[in-house]
Amino acid sequence: MNITDNQLKAIILDKLARHTYWGGKHTSFDNLQKGIPKYLSGHAKKLGEGMIKTGLLLAKPTSYGLEVSLNPVMKKEIFEIIDKYL
Numbered sequence: 816m817n818i819t820d821n822q823l824k825a826i827i828l829d830k831l832a833r834h835t836y837w838g839g840k841h842t843s844f845d846n847l848q849k850g851i852p853k854y855l856s857g858h859a860k861k862l863g864e865g866m867i868k869t870g871l872l873l874a875k876p877t878s879y880g881l882e883v884s885l886n887p888v889m890k891k892e893i894f895e896i897i898d899k900y901l
Contacts, residue, residue: 818855819900820858820862821896821899821900822900822901823851823855823858823859823862824862824866824896824900825896825897825899825900825901826851826901827847827851827859827862827863827866828866828871828885828893828896828897829897829901830847830850831847831872831883831884831885832885832893832894832897836883836884836885837884837885837887837890838873838884838885838886838887839884840884841875841882841883841884842882842883842884843880843881843882843883844860844863844874844880844881844882844883845880847859847860847863847883848860863883867883870886870888870889871885871886871889871892871893871896872884872885872886873885873886
């Protein structure tokens, strides 16, 4: 089964949206890879870093690691990606 970058991005965004990680509610950056096949986990990490750079995810550095949440300003774009690729 081949998963495109956009599909993997949509899977990650959908998981965060279902758990309501918007704005002030964060989860560990390492949790982005959970639930994704092992052979794609490294790629999911790179996509997560890319989504931080593009503004889809907000990053919050903490003493115990990087935390991320969905950017509420980009809510429309996030749901467009989810609807288009899932």
